[in-house]
Amino acid sequence: MKTVEEIKAAIEAAVPGAGVTVVPNGSPSGQHSLLLDAEHAFAVAKFLRDDAELALDFLSNVTGVDWLDKEVTEKVKVTKQVAKEIDGVQQMVDETVEETRKHVEPGYLEAVYHLFSMKKKHGPVVIRMRTKNRTDEVELPSLTPVWRAAEFQEREVFDLYGVVFTGHPDLRRILMWDEFKDHPMRKDYVEPDDFEYEPTAHDKVLQRHKDHVAKVGAEKETGNAGARA
Amino acid sequence: MDQNLKIELGKQGVFVTTIQELYNWGRKSSVWPMQFGLACCAIEMIATTMARYDLARFGAEVFRPSPRQADLMIVSGTVTKKMAPQVVRLYNQMAEPRYVIAMGACAISGGPFKQGYNVLKGIDRYIPVDVHIPGCPPRPEALIHAFMTLQKKIDGQSLTGENRPRHLDAEQQGEFPVPEQGKHDLEPPANPDVWHFPIIR
Numbered sequence: 001m002k003t004v005e006e007i008k009a010a011i012e013a014a015v016p017g018a019g020v021t022v023v024p025n026g027s028p029s030g031q032h033s034l035l036l037d038a039e040h041a042f043a044v045a046k047f048l049r050d051d052a053e054l055a056l057d058f059l060s061n062v063t064g065v066d067w068l069d070k071e072v073t074e075k076v077k078v079t080k081q082v083a084k085e086i087d088g089v090q091q092m093v094d095e096t097v098e099e100t101r102k103h104v105e106p107g108y109l110e111a112v113y114h115l116f117s118m119k120k121k122h123g124p125v126v127i128r129m130r131t132k133n134r135t136d137e138v139e140l141p142s143l144t145p146v147w148r149a150a151e152f153q154e155r156e157v158f159d160l161y162g163v164v165f166t167g168h169p170d171l172r173r174i175l176m177w178d179e180f181k182d183h184p185m186r187k188d189y190v191e192p193d194d195f196e197y198e199p200t201a202h203d204k205v206l207q208r209h210k211d212h213v214a215k216v217g218a219e220k221e222t223g224n225a226g227a228r229a
Numbered sequence: 230m231d232q233n234l235k236i237e238l239g240k241q242g243v244f245v246t247t248i249q250e251l252y253n254w255g256r257k258s259s260v261w262p263m264q265f266g267l268a269c270c271a272i273e274m275i276a277t278t279m280a281r282y283d284l285a286r287f288g289a290e291v292f293r294p295s296p297r298q299a300d301l302m303i304v305s306g307t308v309t310k311k312m313a314p315q316v317v318r319l320y321n322q323m324a325e326p327r328y329v330i331a332m333g334a335c336a337i338s339g340g341p342f343k344q345g346y347n348v349l350k351g352i353d354r355y356i357p358v359d360v361h362i363p364g365c366p367p368r369p370e371a372l373i374h375a376f377m378t379l380q381k382k383i384d385g386q387s388l389t390g391e392n393r394p395r396h397l398d399a400e401q402q403g404e405f406p407v408p409e410q411g412k413h414d415l416e417p418p419a420n421p422d423v424w425h426f427p428i429i430r
Contacts, residue, residue, distance in 0.1 A: 176347065177311050181412040184346045191346050192414030198343070205344075216426055 001122040004032045014047045033126035045146040056115040062153035064161035065110040066186045107134045109163050142168035160185035249388050257383040263299035264292035268306025270333040270366040277369040296322040307335035308349040317407045320356045325396030331358045334365045354419035
């Protein structure tokens with residue numbers, strides 16, 4: 001099978017303007033993946049399936065990944081003009097100072113597709129797509145028209161991560177109920193407080209138990225005990 | 230009634246009993262379970278009804294596919310929050326007298342999924358449960374044991390007085406509120422008439 005670099009070159013030759021980045025995997029498996037840009041992803045997917053040499057006709061898996069906003073601290077050397085007194089004369093002197101700067105790298109949601117070829121007996125080829133952010137611009141093109149196997153799995157990614165797949169024939173929640181508003185697999189998901197005591201509670205679970213007991217106690221005092229048992 | 234007198238009369242071909250005994254004997258000997266399974270425990274439940282374990286020996290061979298004809302609900306498996314309203318609705322549709330066996334770790338407490346967001350932490354949050362069986366899944370013998378425990382419970386009930394069965398008490402609740410599927414969780418998260426948060430200090 002072609003290496004990821006060769007596949008990248010083949011994609012760029014076949015789909016003009018397609019932005020493909022190799023995402024290296026440092027682990028011993030060395031399963032590098034290809035990051036596609038959302039605009040050309042559909043055309044690229046079609047090429048991967050229909051190309052005679054690659055013939056990636058089987059989609060085995062679609063996964064979502066939630067990447068939170070990341071605060072990056074970096075040290076930068078900055079040259080500044082500083083007023084200094086040299087030999088009794090006031091002068092402006094260049095001075096290099098090391099400064100720490102912080103900036104927030106915005107998070108995003110990611111969809112990962114694992115492709116195999118039944119015809120050529122090779123794979124996997126891993127492709128990724130990333131949304132612009134994790135709040136409002138969460139659209140990605142659906143690859144269901146290319147691989148029908150993606151239908152339910154994209155619905156699952158939509159349900160649990162909140163990625164909206166445009167062009168999906170039937171984008172509804174698949175595991176949680178329709179009225180449900182959250183996306184439970186996101187890292188900032190807050191679980192509902194329906195906790196029950198465990199005999200071996202410790203650490204986080206014990207803290208949750210204490211919080212719940214305090215809450216139930218407070219509700220009992222205000223005469224609102226029936227609302228939450 | 231004196232047991233010796235009863236035996237003596239029996240020797241003479243006279244059968245003496247009480248209405249209560251006859252009634253409870255009838256109830257306990259033909260408990261028909263409802264035919265529905267929720268997860269892997271259902272496979273054990275099916276095995277229990279088959280020839281090797283043969284639940285028919287206890288008068289429970291007829292699994293009814295309609296809640297209207299069933300007496301016993303075996304909650305066999307994980308109750309997800311998506312499924313919980315339907316389970317409560319099925320229970321409401323069953324005619325009295327009705328019983329519930331919570332089978333396995335999931336049905337009694339959420340089991341291995343207790344820490345998750347989508348599994349109900351025990352069906353006893355919404356409906357009254359008669360017998361709990363631990364196990365993951367419980368063996369067919371355990372289900373048979375639960376069944377015999379239920380039969381003993383039925384046999385011990387008196388038809389009048391304080392602890393009479395629910396269907397003979399006009400004051401008792403007949404229908405149990407079905408939880409709504411809300412934006413973040415089931416609403417309410419438990420029925421306060423049935424279940425209370427266990428406060429252990």
